[in-house]
Amino acid sequence: MPAGSLMEVKKVGRTIMEAQEIARAISRVAHEIIEHNHGIEGVALVGIRTGGVYLANRLAVKLGEIEGASVPVGALDITLYRDDLDARKEQPTLRRTEIPFDITDRKVILVDDVLFTGRTTRAAMDGLIDFGRPSEIQLAVLVDRGHRQLPIKATYVGKNLPTAIGETVEVYLEEMGRPDGVVILTP
Amino acid sequence: MSLKRKDLLGMADLSVEEIQLILQTADSFKEVSGRDIKKVPTLRGKTVVNLFFEPSTRTRTSFELAAKRLSADVINFAASTSSVVKGETLLDTASNIEAMQADFIVLRHPSAGAPGILARSLRASVVNAGDGSHEHPTQALLDLFTLREKKREFKGLCLVIVGDIAHSRVARSNISALVKLGAEVRVAGPPTMMPRHIEELGVRVFFNLDEALKGADVIMMLRLQIERQGIALFPSIREYSRIYGLTPERLRLAERDVLVMHPGPINRGVEISPEVADSGASVILDQVTNGVAIRMAVLYLLSAGR
Numbered sequence: 001m002p003a004g005s006l007m008e009v010k011k012v013g014r015t016i017m018e019a020q021e022i023a024r025a026i027s028r029v030a031h032e033i034i035e036h037n038h039g040i041e042g043v044a045l046v047g048i049r050t051g052g053v054y055l056a057n058r059l060a061v062k063l064g065e066i067e068g069a070s071v072p073v074g075a076l077d078i079t080l081y082r083d084d085l086d087a088r089k090e091q092p093t094l095r096r097t098e099i100p101f102d103i104t105d106r107k108v109i110l111v112d113d114v115l116f117t118g119r120t121t122r123a124a125m126d127g128l129i130d131f132g133r134p135s136e137i138q139l140a141v142l143v144d145r146g147h148r149q150l151p152i153k154a155t156y157v158g159k160n161l162p163t164a165i166g167e168t169v170e171v172y173l174e175e176m177g178r179p180d181g182v183v184i185l186t187p
Numbered sequence: 188m189s190l191k192r193k194d195l196l197g198m199a200d201l202s203v204e205e206i207q208l209i210l211q212t213a214d215s216f217k218e219v220s221g222r223d224i225k226k227v228p229t230l231r232g233k234t235v236v237n238l239f240f241e242p243s244t245r246t247r248t249s250f251e252l253a254a255k256r257l258s259a260d261v262i263n264f265a266a267s268t269s270s271v272v273k274g275e276t277l278l279d280t281a282s283n284i285e286a287m288q289a290d291f292i293v294l295r296h297p298s299a300g301a302p303g304i305l306a307r308s309l310r311a312s313v314v315n316a317g318d319g320s321h322e323h324p325t326q327a328l329l330d331l332f333t334l335r336e337k338k339r340e341f342k343g344l345c346l347v348i349v350g351d352i353a354h355s356r357v358a359r360s361n362i363s364a365l366v367k368l369g370a371e372v373r374v375a376g377p378p379t380m381m382p383r384h385i386e387e388l389g390v391r392v393f394f395n396l397d398e399a400l401k402g403a404d405v406i407m408m409l410r411l412q413i414e415r416q417g418i419a420l421f422p423s424i425r426e427y428s429r430i431y432g433l434t435p436e437r438l439r440l441a442e443r444d445v446l447v448m449h450p451g452p453i454n455r456g457v458e459i460s461p462e463v464a465d466s467g468a469s470v471i472l473d474q475v476t477n478g479v480a481i482r483m484a485v486l487y488l489l490s491a492g493r
């Protein structure tokens with residue numbers, strides 16, 4: 001969700017990563033994925049809507065370049081699996097889940113832009129398991145900002161970013177219509 | 188954007204944006220219904236009560252499946268087997284159901300406005316599943332969803348609704364939605380089944396079906412309510428069928444890629460010939476499939492409005 005202009009007026013932004021650093025992080029994570037899985041056979045990427053899907057696509061391109069083979073990519077919308085639907089005044093907008101391959105017995109790598117409380121990841125794992133039984137689920141994130149509320153740890157991290165709990169981390173990607181960048185907004 | 192409502196009572200009070208939001212949300216739920224495991228935990232712990240004062244298979248089953256696919260608990264309640272036959276009022280029946288912590292009441296009732304009365308006095312969300320000759324909003328929404336899937340745009344679409352317009356809640360809900368969305372709506376049927384001043388809703392009236400069908404992109408057939416024919420609205424079913432039945436010959440008067448819709452249950456050989464009902468133009472079963480997705484979307488969106 002793009003930051004509204006109101007938010008930008010209220011909060012001060014600090015750029016943490018720019019386009020080149022994001023590209024390097026993706027490249028490094030791609031290499032780590034190959035190393036960890038001894039290649040890319042049986043590996044599939046599933047991006048969490050919205051930012052994670054773009055990152056999953058970029059990772060897939062990178063993995064293809066390095067290994068010369070293609071990795072299936074899916075998109076997962078976790079809204080229906082959230083644990084805070086009751087507490088919200090408005091229902092979040094639903095987006096489509098598209099996993100056009102069988103995940104059973106595959107190593108599925110969930111891809112997200114920011115790892116924060118871990119609740120999104122929990123919901124994503126629940127959602128994923130409704131599609132089959134992966135042999136393994138791994139987690140790749142561009143930014144790990146800490147403050148976990150669940151016992152969840154990323155397998156691959158683009159950048160570890162210490163933050164205060166009240167701060168907001170925004171990841172902008174070209175696919176959303178603005179230049180690549182990771183920004184911390186301080187209230 | 189979200190649907191800031193507790194209840195869904197009719198299409199007349201929905202804005203174009205709200206309609207689009209429901210259709211867009213239903214896209215996601217259609218995907219859920221296509222999975223091996225057709226269930227998401229979204230409404231876990233919530234209770235949906237289907238309160239039906241008129242017979243129904245399709246709508247009740249569709250709501251029941253929708254609620255179950257969202258992990259809600261469902262109670263079906265048919266008036267014929269309930270305390271209603273002992274003389275309990277509608278409001279008392281509903282209040283008792285609400286006292287058992289129901290979160291949604293899906294109501295079908297022979298009297299227009301009954302869901303509105305419940306909605307005003309209950310905390311639970313009320314969904315109108317058909318009230319008299321008034322509205323049947325989820326039917327109109329699933330029709331719109333099917334149209335959007337097949338035709339993409341509503342603007343400029345020429346649509347003919349054929350049959351007993353006066354007694355049809357499906358017609359009323361669809362007219363009010365389609366006119367809002369910019370479609371050209373025609374209604375066709377015998378004068379005895381045509382409400383006076385219906386033109387004021389923004390539709391064109393035809394008594395000759397052949398003329399109405401010229402240039403039509405969509406034909407929406409209504410069920411001839413044979414059980415209602417105590418009052419003589421036409422001389423005989425055979426005559427009705429001859430003048431207002433949709434046959435392959437008549438279908439050729441419409442556009443080549445015409446869609447044929449019907450809210451069901453169909454009377455084969457009365458308002459629609461079997462050849463047409465089973466033809467490639469017919470999207471009748473798509474409508475049924477889409478009904479579940481639409482009802483999931485409605486339950487999901489209303490669950491935040493309480």
